[in-house]
Amino acid sequence: MQSLVSAKFLVLVGESFPMRRALLNSRFAWFHSSVKCLNKHDSLTLSSVGFESEIEPKITSEENKVKPLGLSSSEGFKVKRKPFGISEKKSVRIKERKEIENAPFAAKSFSELGIPEVLIERLGKEGFNVPTDVQSAAVPTILKNRDVIIQSYTGSGKTLAYLLPILSVIGPLKGENNEGGGDGGESGKKLGVEAVIVAPSRELGMQIVREFEKILGMENRKVVQQLVGGANRTRQEEALKKNKPAIVVGTPGRIAELSASGKLRAHGCQYLVLDEVDELLSFNFREDMHRLLEHVGRRSGADHNSKAKKTERQLIMVSATVPFSVVRAAKSWGSDPLLVQAKKIVPLETLSPEPVKLSPSSSSTPSVPSKAVVESLPPALKHYYCVVRLQHKVDTLRRCIHALDAKFVIVFMNHTKQLKDVVFKLEARGVKAAELHGDLGKLGRSTTLKKFKNGEVRVLVTNELSARGLDVAECDLVVNLDLPTDSIHYAHRAGRTGRLGRNGTVLTICEESEVFVVRKLKKQLEIPIACCNFVEGKLTITEEENALRSTS
Numbered sequence: 222m223q224s225l226v227s228a229k230f231l232v233l234v235g236e237s238f239p240m241r242r243a244l245l246n247s248r249f250a251w252f253h254s255s256v257k258c259l260n261k262h263d264s265l266t267l268s269s270v271g272f273e274s275e276i277e278p279k280i281t282s283e284e285n286k287v288k289p290l291g292l293s294s295s296e297g298f299k300v301k302r303k304p305f306g307i308s309e310k311k312s313v314r315i316k317e318r319k320e321i322e323n324a325p326f327a328a329k330s331f332s333e334l335g336i337p338e339v340l341i342e343r344l345g346k347e348g349f350n351v352p353t354d355v356q357s358a359a360v361p362t363i364l365k366n367r368d369v370i371i372q373s374y375t376g377s378g379k380t381l382a383y384l385l386p387i388l389s390v391i392g393p394l395k396g397e398n399n400e401g402g403g404d405g406g407e408s409g410k411k412l413g414v415e416a417v418i419v420a421p422s423r424e425l426g427m428q429i430v431r432e433f434e435k436i437l438g439m440e441n442r443k444v445v446q447q448l449v450g451g452a453n454r455t456r457q458e459e460a461l462k463k464n465k466p467a468i469v470v471g472t473p474g475r476i477a478e479l480s481a482s483g484k485l486r487a488h489g490c491q492y493l494v495l496d497e498v499d500e501l502l503s504f505n506f507r508e509d510m511h512r513l514l515e516h517v518g519r520r521s522g523a524d525h526n527s528k529a530k531k532t533e534r535q536l537i538m539v540s541a542t543v544p545f546s547v548v549r550a551a552k553s554w555g556s557d558p559l560l561v562q563a564k565k566i567v568p569l570e571t572l573s574p575e576p577v578k579l580s581p582s583s584s585s586t587p588s589v590p591s592k593a594v595v596e597s598l599p600p601a602l603k604h605y606y607c608v609v610r611l612q613h614k615v616d617t618l619r620r621c622i623h624a625l626d627a628k629f630v631i632v633f634m635n636h637t638k639q640l641k642d643v644v645f646k647l648e649a650r651g652v653k654a655a656e657l658h659g660d661l662g663k664l665g666r667s668t669t670l671k672k673f674k675n676g677e678v679r680v681l682v683t684n685e686l687s688a689r690g691l692d693v694a695e696c697d698l699v700v701n702l703d704l705p706t707d708s709i710h711y712a713h714r715a716g717r718t719g720r721l722g723r724n725g726t727v728l729t730i731c732e733e734s735e736v737f738v739v740r741k742l743k744k745q746l747e748i749p750i751a752c753c754n755f756v757e758g759k760l761t762i763t764e765e766e767n768a769l770r771s772t773s
């Protein structure tokens with residue numbers, strides 16, 4: 222049974238929202254009258270996701286202090302929140318409740334999501350006709366100007382989940398009622414970029430650009446510009462000046478650099494997207510991310526409480542793995558953010574940190590809370606491990622590729638030197654292989670990736686660089702030739718296969734002394750990882766004891 226959503230439920234804007242957002246809301250009102258929503262008999266409602274009580278945003282004086290990127294509480298800096306009166310609180314509570322009830326989970330077509338017709342046509346041309354579950358939940362929520370964390374398993378289409386609402390509002394395909402945007406000022410003249418997308422690696426940055434270009438069409442490709450590290454900075458600066466892109470996609474270091482030098486004007490930016498947010502909030506990116514979060518979409522010197530500050534950005538955080546540190550960071554940097562999952566939308570206020578388990582090997586090292594990663598694995602994946610001696614690892618890899626007749630294989634290792642050796646050995650055995658790692662130049666990396674994607678290279682031997690975001694739809698086998706450091710890394714590596722509902726196999730080839738790590742991964746990820754070996758060209762399930770006996 223389906224029922225039409227009443228349009229009145231969907232007006233959300235309070236005075237505390239920036240004026241531009243208010244305009245956008247009314248501009249999308251047309252969509253809401255046609256949105257269909259499933260009732261509690263066949264879909265998720267507020268109560269079915271365990272959300273019975275009224276939602277009350279708890280803004281404590283403690284939360285007004287910004288914590289440092291959700292990592293520790295010792296070195297934050299402060300951002301003022303918008304004033305929040307009692308009557309506003311009440312109305313937001315009611316609106317928020319209705320809004321969560323009305324998310325069109327599992328939409329059957331993109332037209333249910335409220336994006337402009339021209340975008341739907343482009344999607345159709347690319348063969349995208351039905352939104353994925355996470356897109357159904359995220360697109361309308363972002364269009365309602367909500368700050369969000371999007372969490373869903375690898376390969377479930379999270380990129381389009383934020384790209385579509387952004388292109389609905391800015392750029393040449395936006396809805397006809399969306400005028401200007403960005404740093405428009407009174408004159409409506411654009412002064413800077415309107416959306417900044419940050420990704421932790423060049424490869425992922427370039428992949429996101431390609432996804433934008435796919436939808437925008439080549440004629441509009443100057444609307445989006447990549448600002449990744451390793452590429453020529455002067456050329457990027459010139460392109461920014463000449464093309465005045467509405468959207469930039471890049472790595473934290475390069476975006477922070479260009480923003481600090483004044484070449485990238487991002488204060489008036491409307492959207493800040495952090496893709497692979499848990500990685501971006503890690504120690505490696507800390508300084509650059511501080512700068513970005515402080516400056517992008519925050520007009521300098523503006524009174525944060527004044528209505529004149531129209532350019533309050535919308536914050537969108539994305540990852541398959543969302544540990545509580547990300548939730549904490551979103552609460553600090555966002556405005557009443559929601560956690561958007563494939564079939565569930567909840568306010569962050571309702572989430573609490575999981576109890577931290579202690580690892581058996583050390584009384585002081587906390588192990589990763591499992592729930593953060595359990596939901597990140599595509600359901601159709603098959604997981605195996607194989608116990609061999611170190612000197613037999615490459616041969617086992619080769620036998621596995623032949624046994625499964627795998628066509629697009631990604632092999633993960635931890636050290637560049639050993640990685641090169643493996644490529645050499647595979648090539649010597651007649652398997653077309655190539656290496657991909659940080660020591661290669663930008664050109665070398667993109668050439669290798671191209672060759673892998675077009676099938677010239679069958680086995681891509683790589684390191685953690687490719688574990689996140691890399692989207693090669695046909696990848697049918699992921700092999701851990703070296704163990705991942707923890708379950709989060711296992712999940713991201715594994716997620717390179719089985720994308721968007723396809724089948725995929727993950728094989729971990731380990732030595733006897735490493736078997737305990739596999740057991741731990743099984744437990745933390747709550748998945749079966751079957752012990753196997755390769756006999757007469759076939760993958761055969763075996764008892765762990767037998768496997769251990771044969772290697773000792």
Ligand SMILES: Nc1ncnc2c1ncn2[C@@H]1O[C@H](COP(=O)(O)OP(=O)(O)OP(=O)(O)O)[C@@H](O)[C@H]1O
Binds near residue numbers: 353356
């Ligand atoms: N609605 C759709 N219909 C068909 N294909 C889609 C749809 N949405 C996304 N895709 C395709 O699915 C693939 C995976 O999408 P995407 O890379 O966004 O996944 P992801 O969830 O971000 O994965 P990861 O967590 O590994 O980064 C891409 O090739 C994308 O073009």
